[in-house]
Amino acid sequence: MACFSATQLHTLLWTSSLNRTSHHFKPNYTYRTPKFLFRQKPLIASFSTSDIEARTETKDSSTATLRELCHGHVPEHVIRRVEEVGYVIPTEVQLLALPFLYSGRDCVLHAQTGSGKTLAYLLQMLSVIDSQRSAVQALIVVPTRELGMQVTKVARTLAAKPSELKSGPKSCTVMALLDGGMLNRHKSWLKAEPPTIVVATMGSLCQMLEKHILKLDSCQVLVVDEVCTKREKNQVLLSLLQVDSPESAIIFVSEQSEKSKKAGNAPPITLLVDFLMSSSGGFSNVSLLEEDMNFNKRAASLSELRGGGGYLLVATDIAARGVDLPETTHIYNFDIPKDAVNYLHRAGRTGRKPFSDKKCFVTSIITVEERFVLQRFENELMFCCEQLFV
C-alpha cells in the first residue's frame, strides 16, 4: 500500500506589493501584517466530503483518545510508548486519518504543516509491522536530509520500549539512509540485519537499490513525505496568473545547472514555457529570454515586448538587470532568487512608470524549506510579505 503525506504549506506564496512614487529607484513597499490564509481544516483527499462531515460531527470520535483510536490495530506496548512520550489526544488530522489508514487503503494526507501527519503515518506503519521479522517492512521517502533526521528521531522514539517494559517483544529498528550520511556503514548493517523501517532520501535510496544492498520485497508500507512536484508549482503559477490576470508580467526562473545540462535535460525555462502554452485556457503569447539565446534573438524578443503591453515573459536573471519594460505590472519569482540583491533587481523590473498609480506586485512561489530564505531577504531589504495560499 502507499501512503502519501503532503502539506498545504508545501507551496507557499509570499507577495509583497510595490508602490513606486518617486522617479528614482527607491522602492516604497507597502507594509502589511502577514495574513495566514491557509488555516483551513485539514483535508484527507481520499475521504468523501460526507465522510469528513460525519466524523467531525460525531461527538464520540471527536473526543476519542489516541489509545481508543489505536486499540486493536497498534500493539499495546507501542500505545503505552505513545502515551509515555505525551501523545494522548489525537490532532484533527490523526482523528480523521487513522481509522482510514487502518482500513488498509492508500491515502493522501493533505494538511497544514505541524498538524501531526508524521505521527499519523508512523502509527499506521507500527500497526502492520512485525518487529520480530528481520526485513525492511516500511519505507519513508523524504525530500531532504533534515526532514529525514526529524522523521527518524520520531520513529525511533516511538519504536523504543516503554520504560516500565524491560522484557517483552523486540522493538523495531529504524535506519536513516540520507544524502551526506555514512552509506558504507549502513551497507554492512543492511547485510547483517535489515532494519524494519527505512527513512531515505531519493539519492541514497537509489544508490542502495542499484547496488542490490537494500531489498524491498517485504515492504508493506510506502510513505512519500512532503510530496512537492514541479508540476504542483506549475499549477500554483497557473492559478496565480488566472487570478491576477496581469497586464504584463515577468516570470523569473533559475538558470539550468551544468549538471542538468550534461545530463541532457531540457532547460527548466523551456519546460515552463511549454507548460504555459499548452495549459488549458492557455497563454498563446509567451516570450522567452535566457542566456543561451544569441544576441539578435534576445534583442528581437525585447523589442517585440517594448512594442506594447500584454506580454508574459519567462526569463532567467538575465532580464533582472537593465531591462526596461515599463508596462510590467507583475513579477513572479517561480524560483527564488540567489540573494537579496537579485531579489531587488528582479522586483525593480516592475513599477517603472514614475507617475503611474497602477499597483504592481512581486510574488514568490516558495516551498517550506525556502521560507527562511525569503525571511532573510525581508530582513535585509526591510520589507514585509503577505502570505497567500493557493
Ligand SMILES: Nc1ncnc2c1ncn2[C@@H]1O[C@H](COP(=O)(O)OP(=O)(O)OP(=O)(O)O)[C@@H](O)[C@H]1O
Ligand atoms: N497527538 C499529539 N499530541 C501532542 N503533540 C503532537 C501530537 N501529534 C503530533 N504532535 C506534535 O506536533 C508537532 C508537529 O507534528 P508533525 O511534525 O507530525 O507535523 P506534520 O504535519 O508532519 O508537519 P510537517 O508538515 O511540517 O512535516 C510535533 O512536535 C509533534 O511532536
